[in-house]
Every structure is written in C-alpha cells, then in structure tokens.
Amino acid sequence: MIGRLTLAAFISAAFISHTSAETNYTPNEQALYEAAKSEGSVTWYVSQYNTENADTICSLFSERYPGVACNPVRSTGQVAFQRIQQELQAGALQADVFSTNEDSQVLQLKGAGQLLKYVPENLQHVVPRIREMGDPDGYWVASGVSPVVILYNTKLVPEEEAPRNWTDLYDPKWKSQVAIGHPSFSGAVGVWATAINDLYGWEFFEKLEQNQPHISRSILDAQNLVGTGERKISIASLSVALQDMHLSGAPTAMVAPTDGMVMPVSVTSVLDAAQRPNAGKLLQEFLLSVEVSEYLASIYRYPLRPEVEVPKGSISLDEPNLIFIPAQEALDKSMEIQGNFRDTFGI
C-alpha cells in the first residue's frame, strides 16, 4: 500500500518536475493549468486588440498551455459588451474572459455581480502604475494602456500644419477631412468623448459636426482612413498608430494634443458565470506574463511588465498631460454621451 502511494507520488512528482523544468509553471499556474485542461478551452471576448494581435496572443497561450484551446472573439467594446448582456439574459454565457477599453463596462458587470473575483498571481509583478489602474477589489485587472491622440497623414499634411490640440479638429480648414469613431460601438471613443465633454462641454461636438467628420464604428477604422489618405486627420489609439507606422509603413504621424491625451484603461476580467473559469483565470494570468509583454512591445504596445523595454514612441505613464476618466464617472455619463452623440451627428 505504502509502496503504491509512494510510487504514485513519485510519478506525479516526476511529472510535475518534468513539465516545470520545460516551461516553468508556478504551483498556482500548474493547478490552474490542470483544471483548465479538463475544461479544454477558453473563449475570450476582446476589443482591446485587433483580430490579428488577439489571434497571436491566443496561439502563444495554447503553445504555453497545450490542451487548452483559446478562441478569441474580436469586436468593438460596445458590441462585445452587448453580446455578453444578451448571453447573460439568455442564461447561456459563452464568454469566459472579457477584455475591453472601457472600464465602466466591467464596473457595470461588477455591480450586477457578474464578475469573478480573482487576483492574478502575476499582478504583483506588473508595472505599479498599471497595477493601480485595476480594480482594488480584485474583479478586474488593467491589461493595457494606449492614449487617444491625433493622427495625420504625412503625405497630405505638412508637419507645421498638423493640428496641435483637440479644438483644432473643428477648425474649418479640416472640413470633410476629419475621421472619428462612434461611442456606441467603440469603448475608446466613448472614453474620449466623455473626456472631451468634460474639457469643453458638448459645444465641442456641435462645432465638430459643422466639419462633417467621417463617422466610423471603431477607432481602428477611423485611423485607417488617415493611413489610406481618405481623410487627413483623425482621433487615434497611440499604440495602434505606432504599429501601423512601424509595421505596415502607414504614411502617418501623431500629435500629442496640448490639451491632454485621453487615456482609456484597457481591462480584463473573468465572468462569474463562465463555463470555463479556470481556463479564464489562466488566460488572465497569461495576459500579465512577461511573454505577452514581450509580444506587446514587439507590436509597439505598452508592455505591462517592467522587465520588458518600453517601445520607442510610447508615452511615459507619468506624463502630466494624461486625462483619466474614473470608471464610475464614465458609467454615469455613458448613456447621456451616447444619446447626445446620436442627436448631434444624427446617427
């Protein structure tokens, strides 16, 4: 009897040490991984990354955790959030993990008791400034930072003529040349609109409307229009703009508006009713790993781990010019902002 137990213990110990020797799982990670393997997969609703980047993160995840498939479902933040609401109402939640650029959405879910409390082991290793942006109660973590800036097409706009601040967007010289996203689709645009409303009041948007901006759904499309030359200037997510410039050679350049860069905090949470909670927690851990931070830096996104060098062109998180909108404020104003936006722009 003892012999058998010892043998079993030996075998399992050997198994663990063998795998850890290869990939260095921590005990907590190992336990999550084992539980995740029996769940088989994780479904990740994500608006924080574009499809290509989300796909890569998912394949990195499955490489590190063989036997746990990762299904990314990419959409804009509002669309993903709406889908989760719909699934919750149907009692058929498909999403396990939700990453969005609008932390008011997870605040909303938390208030409704729909998030799982989990403080990832990796959180302690994250850059302190980013760690603080997460939920103090442990319902979500900050998983990315990328300020909203102004983008212009360098072939069409000489540097000296480029806009300097947000109010330049409604300068008549940019009539029919501005692109923005829609706060009812894009989370980042929602945060931006809230910040701009705080700064200048709703008159800003009424003046902007005079300039006949192109209304895209997502901020990605708006800045892509500048890359192709369809529009000369747009609002843009800084890290996406860096990625387009450096990796795709888009003829664009950025301006950090003097009246403040709006900083939506990308957040990730595991849903309380998740069918695969352990795989969800494991993905959340993984998003905070050095491995993902290295990948993020390679695509010009801000790494979450201090071990990884910040890519050139990123802004400092201590920059005084950053505008943060507290999640509660964004939540309180979200409906009003979206309604006003629809009334002003008619769509």
Place this chain on the structure above:
Amino acid sequence: MTSASRTTEGSSIAHARWGSSVPWASRLQPQNLLWLLLAAILVVLILAPMSTLVIASFTDAQTGNWTLSNYAEAYGRARHVTALTNTLKMGAAVVALKLLFGVPLAWACTRTDMPGKNLVRYGVFGAFIMPPYLGGVGWILLAGPNTGWINRAWFWLTGATEPLVNVFTFWGLVLVTAIGGFFLVFVFVSSAFEMINSEMEDAANILGAGPVKTALKITFPLVLPAILGSALLSFLGAIALYGVPALIAIPARFPVVVIQLSEFFSFPLRVEVAAAYSVPLLLITVGLLGLQRLILRRKGYTSLTGKGGERRLVKLGRWRWAMFAYCFAVVALAVLLPFVVLLLAAFNRSWTAGFSIDNFTLRNFHYALFEHSSSQHALVASVGIGIAAATLAILLALCIAYIVQRRVLPFGQVLAFLAVSPYVIPGIVLAIGFYAAYALPPLALYGTYTILVLAVATRFLPIAFTTAVAGMRSIHPEMEDAVRILGGGRLSVIRSVVGPLLKRTLAGGWLLIFVLAAQELSTAIFLVGPNTRVVSVVLLDLSEEGRMEVLAALGTLLLLMIVAVVAIGVRYLGRDFMLRRS
C-alpha cells in the same frame, strides 16, 4: 362543419373541385394530417418568434404588465421617427432603381434579339452572387470621396479638388443596396416573360396594335404580378439589410431602421422597445400585400396551360446595340467595377497603392486562409448553412404553396401571410425573436448551427414561397385533376405532376436561397456564437478594423465557394437555370 363549409366557399370561387358533401371525418385522411403537420411546423417556426416579439412590444420589461410605453420610447424621439421615414425613402428609391435595372434587362434577355444575352445573364447572376456588403466595400474603394478610384481618376483628369462621386451619401446607399438585389426582379420578371406565348401578342398585332402598344397592353400587363411581387420583395429586402447601412449609412450619417434597432440592442438591452419599433414595419408589409392583391384582383394571369405555345423574339433592329449598352452599363455598375477593385485590393499590399508588381502579394489570401483565427472555419460554416437552410426552406415552401394555391386547408391565406412575413422583419429583429424563442432553455440553442439554419431558412422562406407559388400559379389544376381523376392521391400529384413540372423552378429557388443564405449577415450578426461565426460576420468585423485587403481576399474566397456550389447545382439541373431555352 364551419370549417368544411368555409372550405367549400373558397373552393367554389376557385374551381369548385371539392364537393360540399364531403363529411368532416373523411377529411382526416393521413394525407391531410400530413398537411396539417407541415402547416404546424410553419406556424411554430414563424409564429413563435414573431408572437414573442409582438407580445414583448406590449410588455413592461420590469413588471411584465401590459404597456404602451415601449411604443412611446421607440417613437418618442424625432431621431427615431426620422430613421423610419429615411428607411421608407430609401426603400422606395431602391425599388425604383431595381426595377429600372431589372425589368429592361429581363425583357431584353427573354423577348428580344439583343446580342450578348448570355453575357448579360452571367453578369446579372454575378451581381447576385456578390454579397451586398462586398458590393458596398467595392463601391467604397471606387467612390470613397478622397481615395476612391473614380475620384482619383477625376482629380487626375480635371485637376478638380471636389470629388465627383461620394458613396457615403443617400444615393450611394441606394445604389449599393439596389445592385445586390435587382437580380430577384430580373429572375421573377424573366420567368414571367418566358411563360407568355406569342399567340396573345399576335392577336394584338392582328387587331392592328403596333409593337409598343402590344408591349404596353399585352406583354407588360401579363408580367405585372411578377413586377409587383418582385418590387415588394425588393422593398422588404432593402429595408431589412444590415451590412450595407453599417458600412455606408453610418459614415453618411443617414440613420435607418436597422441602425436604430442596433441601438436598442446595445446596452441597456431593450428588446421590448426594439419589438415596438419594428411592429409598424409589419403593418407596412400587410398594407403592401393588400395593395398587391387589390391590383391583381379579379384578373387571370394563368399563361402556362396544358397546351403548347410559341414564343417569338421582338426584333430590335438598330436598337439592339443600344439595348446591349444599357444592359452592360448596369452589369458594370453592379458587379464588374466593384469586383475588379475588390480583386485588386485582395492581391495588393495596400489597396490605395495602385497597380504595380511591387504591390502584388498573395499574403492576404494566406492570412485569410491559414492565419486568421476564424475565417477558415467560417467559410465551411457559411456554405454548410447555405445548403441546409436552402433545402429546409424549399421543402417547407413547396408544401405551403400547394396548400395555399390549391386550398387544401382552410385559412390558407393566413399561411401565405406567415410565409412571406419573415422578409419584412429586419434580420436582427428576426434574430432576436429566434433568440427569445429558441436560444433560452429548455431548447437552449444559442451558439449552435441549428438556430442559425432555422433562422436563415425562415428568413428566406418568403423567397422559397414566392418561387413555389409563382410556379404553382402557372400550373393549371387540370393536370393535377387528371391524376386525381385517375385515382392518385395528393402526394402522387406532387410527386408526378407538381414536382417534375416545378423541378427547374424549385432548383432555381434552392440556388437563390443558397446564395443568399451563404452570405447572410443580418440574421447571423446576433445569432452567431463564438464557435459558429460565418464569413459575413468575419467580413463585417474586418471592415470595422479597416482591413480592406484581407476583407477582399476572404470575400473572394467566399465567392469562389458559392460559385462552386452553384456550378454543381447548374450541372445537376442539366441546363443552366439562368440560360433558359432560347
């Protein structure tokens, strides 16, 4: 008894074929029970989601009590009413444009000696195979105000700084919506033209009418049912489309119903308000159907009888080439131009960079096929759903059309209304109806292929039904009566008369629905789960990310797969259903 006597009333108006002395009990034959079962399936398939919606529109979301507040909320803002009137305007303009495209082309291809008919037919069919949102993307690449190919050519040629064309306008929206849908007009009107034999026109000629008078007095009145029917479907199709408005109406800032509905479906989810918002659309359909019946009332349109007939072509003389030029222009707008720019984008690193060897790449196809997380799977899913939904819809529609046309059951017109009603429910509303009825436990079909196939089949049931009815209407009951007189039952009638006679029509209808179902976006957008994503949804996501090149590549792959299935279908049919006997 009531029911039996009502049937008798209906029958006596129609053909007085079923005697009034048939007792109730003898009507409960196995065959009739089968019809009842099929009718029940239809009722469940359509009534369950629809009644859920209508009831929801009068229900307070919080208390569950009866209320009108949803209607107040739905129509209480000027912007919401504008979206409805905008949609009606757009629908009307789209119908006009589709008829302008479809009817002359159908006439030219079936009744005249215009050259290049097959070329035009293939072109029209190509326009149909191209999903509306791909046509939309094509036109964005062509007529984007600053970078569209047409405008760049215009700037270069004239030195102008203002764009010549802008797709992000009302007319851009109308054009893009019309080019994808005029095929239905073409098909319905073509088949009606084909069934007219020249004897009636000859009679007019003998009585002294010239070609124009003959056309106006004889030919066009005979195809009026087809024109009205296809106009109705065109209108309903246009107002229910989701992809094109998402691509074009949002930047054009022209709010339409589907965009407004997606607002009600965003947070906080207001399904009841959305339901209330879409009920007037149902009323409009009822009105249009009534109007159609009023126009067609008390007129006979049967032109295909058991007797033979001859059709001769109208000689256009020197107008032959003018007619061809018009047809070619339509085909160019609808398919050639957008498809060429899509192909260019698909094989290009950057679609704005222009034609050069340096820019040529296969990377977009490689990415779409092997790297993108869901597109490979989505291609298979789209084609599979197309096949399943088309088969389901055609089988159901044939049975319902038979019941309705031959008045097998009482209240046949109710079934007819049900069968066409899904088309007016915007795809996303139908999706939510399905969602409410079938996604929840106990059925719990959310995120399954079953719910997608059911919803898509239901969505295109009107086309299947219209196809089947048009076919049924053209078969004079005398051929079926022959079978009945010789002792055959109803199933024998279907098997040996209706089926064979309608084989081509039904197979054509199957292909129509397959193509539409494989491209379907409006229904899918709210019913796909993370593991059941279809190509249309992936394409819309790519458009929202601005990945036009990958989008073009994936769209091309979808087109290839649809064309492959259609080619197999056409081969099975023996002769191209588009290239009719000529």
